[in-house]
Amino acid sequence: METYGKILTIASPLFLLLVLIEKAYGHFARKDSFKAMDMISSLTSGYTNSVKDVLGLSVSILSYEWMVRHWTLYKIESTIWVYIIAFVSLDLTGYLVHRMAHSINFFWNKHAIHHSSEEFNLACALRQSISSFVSLFTIFLLPAALLGVEPKVIAIVAPLHLFAQFWYHTVYIGKMGILEKIIVTPSHHRVHHAINPEYLDKNHGQIFIIWDKLFGTFQEELPDVPPVYGITRPASTWNPIKINFQHLWFLIKDAYRTNSLKDKFRIWFMPTGWRPADVAARFPDKKIEDPYNFEKYAPKTSKPMLVWIWFQFLFTFGMLYYFFGNIAKFGVPNMFVYGGFIYLTIFAYTELMDRNPYALAWEVLKNIIGFALIYQMGDWFGSSAKYPWASAVMMAYFVLSTAVTFYFVWFEIREESKEITLA
Structure with missing residues (x-):
């Protein structure tokens, strides 16, 4: 490690x-x-x-x-x-x-x-x-x-x-x-x-x-067939944690919904994309049929939100860099707690990237946990020995990220939802 x-x-x-x-x-x-x-x-x-x-x-x-x-x-x-x-x-x-x-x-x-x-x-x-x-x-x-x-x-x-x-x-x-x-x-x-x-x-x-x-799995890139990238069942989210388990969740739902006991078992081992016939008929798959004519996932993003997401991304990079350089000092269970906090941070800001109103709830949860960790440990994972200002920076970040996320959810995403409803 x-x-x-x-x-x-x-x-x-x-x-x-x-x-x-x-x-x-x-x-x-x-x-x-x-x-x-x-x-x-x-x-x-x-x-x-x-x-x-x-x-x-x-x-x-x-x-x-x-x-x-x-x-x-x-x-x-x-x-x-x-x-x-x-x-x-x-x-x-x-x-x-x-x-x-x-x-x-x-x-x-x-x-x-x-x-x-x-x-x-x-x-x-x-x-x-x-x-x-x-x-x-x-x-x-x-x-x-x-x-x-x-x-x-x-x-x-x-x-x-x-x-x-x-x-x-x-x-x-x-x-x-x-x-x-x-x-x-x-x-x-x-x-x-x-x-x-x-x-x-x-x-x-x-x-x-x-x-x-x-x-027998080789294919040359053809000059008259420009590659179109992605997956045939689009992820339609920027949240990497969600993407990691999307297909598994899809298989679980299909295995539960099918009336065939045989299909409940074999769905896991069939070729990729295979679905039970009865489930496919009742719950049609949303797949890209024509790779040259589909709309890529790209929710609109204001410049202020883009700046904020860059800040979140780079701040997380700083937390990761500290983690990689000091994991031996963290010990168990603190290294797993820190890793879990990184995941929660990522989940919260990528939900905001998706313009999900629940991003605020995830952000608040993350920041409450962050304050609790500093209170319990006395500082931010032993950082005070080398960086006396680190805990103060982290607490300021928790306050700022809560406030900024509230602004985007309340004044951008919520207002946008109202406009769509009225239209």
């Missing part, structure tokens, strides 16, 4: 900087529109995932360490080969798990968040899951275990393998010649994120495109 937290103190500002550079390039050089809310939602999703990973909120049914202890057949001694085998094994595992997430209803829930943006950019690379608490597919690392690759090697290579998937989430890099035959490129991954019928559920590779070519 502590080591990964330290890695994130370096990686997080770098990712944020690269996202902003890409946006600036698109805005000034390509004259593309700057979709700030979509970008903030994506980056905020990255917040939630990083908190989950740092806290270690997942377990593995079959641990890699156990596999190495019991199943190693031949131990590779060469340092270079150990790391190469680890990297290739992780990539094959990534391909297989990725393909299953696109193929089976239950597993799609943990991956839908990554595809939920209707834009394709570096920010959407950070839309990662918090809804997977049990790892079922460590078995796919069997090749590395048979060759005796140590767990610590996997632990080192895994973050590098993950971070190496960031760069190709962009529309600003075209085809890359010979590299198109070897590695996953932006062109390959644009296909993967597209909802065009020609592109759906293709190119599952993470670093090497060879897996898709071997297993």
